[in-house]
Amino acid sequence: MxxxxxxxxxxxxxxxxxxxxxxxxxxxxxxxxxxxxxxxxxxxxxxxxxxxxxxxxxxxxxxxxxxxxxxxxxxxxxxxxxxxxxxxxxxxxxxxxxxxxxxxxxxxxxxxxxxxxxxxxxxxxxxxxxxxxxxxxxxxxxxxxxxxxxxxxxxxxxxxxxxxxxxxxxxxxxxxxxxxxxxxxxxxxxxxxxxxxxxxxxxxxxxxxxxxxxxxxxxxxxxxxxxxxxxxxxxxxxxxxxxxxxxRGARVYANVLGVGMTADAHHIAAPEPNGAGQTKAMELALERAGLTTADVAHVNAHATSTPVGDMIEARGIRSLLGPHADQVLLSATKSMTGHLLGGAGALESVFTVKALETRTAPPTINVTEPDPELQVDLVRDTPRALPEGQIAAINNSFGFGGHNVALVFGV
CATH class of the missing domain: 3.40.47.10 (Thiolase/Chalcone synthase)
Structure with a gap:
């Protein structure tokens, strides 16, 4: 359904x-x-x-x-x-x-x-x-x-x-x-x-x-x-x-295509260092959506601005998407809102749906010197256009206790 x-x-x-x-x-x-x-x-x-x-x-x-x-x-x-x-x-x-x-x-x-x-x-x-x-x-x-x-x-x-x-x-x-x-x-x-x-x-x-x-x-x-x-x-x-x-003739913003949920079972607060659970959640969400990595145009990252967590996720995104990561626009909207904790994934789902609806990836602010390990195209300071046609976007949310959730939306 x-x-x-x-x-x-x-x-x-x-x-x-x-x-x-x-x-x-x-x-x-x-x-x-x-x-x-x-x-x-x-x-x-x-x-x-x-x-x-x-x-x-x-x-x-x-x-x-x-x-x-x-x-x-x-x-x-x-x-x-x-x-x-x-x-x-x-x-x-x-x-x-x-x-x-x-x-x-x-x-x-x-x-x-x-x-x-x-x-x-x-x-x-x-x-x-x-x-x-x-x-x-x-x-x-x-x-x-x-x-x-x-x-x-x-x-x-x-x-x-x-x-x-x-x-x-x-x-x-x-x-x-x-x-x-x-x-x-x-x-x-x-x-x-x-x-x-x-x-x-x-x-x-x-x-x-x-x-x-x-x-x-x-x-x-x-x-x-x-x-x-x-x-x-x-x-x-x-x-x-x-x-x-x-x-009922409703207006549709986007489709919810898939969800992936995993647990790190590693530490009560720290993420698993290799990001295996995070990557697996993204894989499961795409699999459930019936999509491949080539369908992904945008990722709204969990990206909280912590020294360790940001790059674990970024490496996982790169590992998942492979060379296609070069065509994916990455946004980290917590740079503007701060971290809403239990509300973060929901607000960022709103952002992800709006990005697909308007074909516009929101910016990440305050990044004056990107981490040299970052190997995904980060949208910095000003919005950037997403491609036309059928595209999908991933919204990542991770929590203390090792909870990993990836949502896939599409238009």
Whole structure:
């Protein structure tokens, strides 16, 4: 059964919707800035910048909605509403028993959990909000999406660290192919710009500490890269069986052609040094899509800007594509958005679909001296045109714990 993308939604460090986010990405703008708080002084947090949302959910949602949802769920609802409207469902909508929701988060309601602990410690257990558990649970975003759109075919939330959003889309693809649903609202969300996650990632030496140059801090593939930049936001896509989409005359952005999922089984945080699991995920996705490497025109890389991880992926892409890698355009959009953790793969799927729709590969910024090992054509600073005709693109997402997800989209 063929699966298509009929709706896109996001709220991100580049914009409050898909149009503004994509416009900023093509312009090569950074969404990273210095945080307006006293965390560094109060707690000694060593990183003072991140990719925060341009449009806070409080400017879009009602006060009662923001009171009952963790920021991660708020962001998911904002993106899901846009994607649903973009898909063009009328008043009749979709048969609820044929509609699913799969929205993931890598960390879940960290703001809610830590705020609740502050309340217990400072004011006593009796002052904890009754909605604390529904707000902090990692499945809260997908549950709220399911409630919003009456999705009864199934509501799921795979938690696989920074691969979570891509895995959600892969599961949505499989949910439709298996016949469980005709339409699935799927994606990822994360709201973890909080002093604890920032301190913890910094303690792992995972974050860039370029406090004097926030917008230049995320620099995938550059020889001076020193870690990733925390981002926040959500990306949501509406997937639909091709038959269902045609029956209602829906606009189709792209086809979802294949998904590959593997596990490194190597280390709780570090990727397997040879990238075998990452390469295998890409191979499986292409195989499932019925494509060869010659069909690939574009890759949106995981590329977080870490000294080790970037080149493991780049070598894997080169190994997979062989000489054809010279004809493939590589983009690393985290250079502009920062790393949305569980939301990254979903936002980058939106970017990948838009790249195919517009035949334009978005740029990678901040790469002034590419790593000499990089053997794939990196799109730097300005967008570049993708070829006409039938083409495919790969979106890679990898997560702590050795989770590897590759999605293949095509037009």
């Amino acid at each position: 063929n699966v298509v993308v009929t709706g896109l939604g996001t709220t991100s460090p580049l914009g409050g919707d898909v149009a503004s986010t994509w416009e900023a990405a093509l312009a090569g703008r950074s969404g990273v800035r210095t945080l307006e708080n006293d965390w560094a002084e109060q707690y000694g947090v060593p990183v003072t910048f991140a990719g925060q949302l341009v449009v806070p959910p409080s400017e879009v949602l009602s006060r009662p909605e923001t009171k009952r949802m963790d920021p991660s769920a708020q962001m998911a609802i904002v993106a899901a509403r846009e994607a649903w409207a973009d898909a063009g469902f009328g008043e009749d909508g979709v048969d609820p028993d044929r509609l699913g929701s799969i929205v993931s988060s890598g960390i879940g309601g960290v703001w809610t959990m830590l705020t609740a602990w502050d309340t217990v410690r400072d004011r006593g257990a009796a002052r904890v909000l009754p909605l604390t558990v529904p707000m902090l649970m990692p499945n809260s975003p997908t549950a709220y999406v399911s409630l919003e759109f009456k999705a009864r075919a199934g509501s799921h939330s795979p938690v696989s660290a920074c691969a979570s959003g891509a895995e959600a889309i892969g599961m949505g693809f499989e949910m439709i192919q298996s016949g469980r649903a005709d339409v699935v609202i799927c994606g990822g969300t994360e709201a973890a710009i909080h002093p604890l996650p920032l301190s913890a990632f910094a303690a792992m030496q995972a974050l860039s500490k370029r406090n004097d140059d926030p917008q230049g801090a995320s620099r995938p593939y550059d020889v001076s890269r020193d870690g990733f930049v925390m981002g926040e936001g959500a990306g949501v896509v509406v997937l639909e069986s091709e038959e269902h989409a045609k029956a």
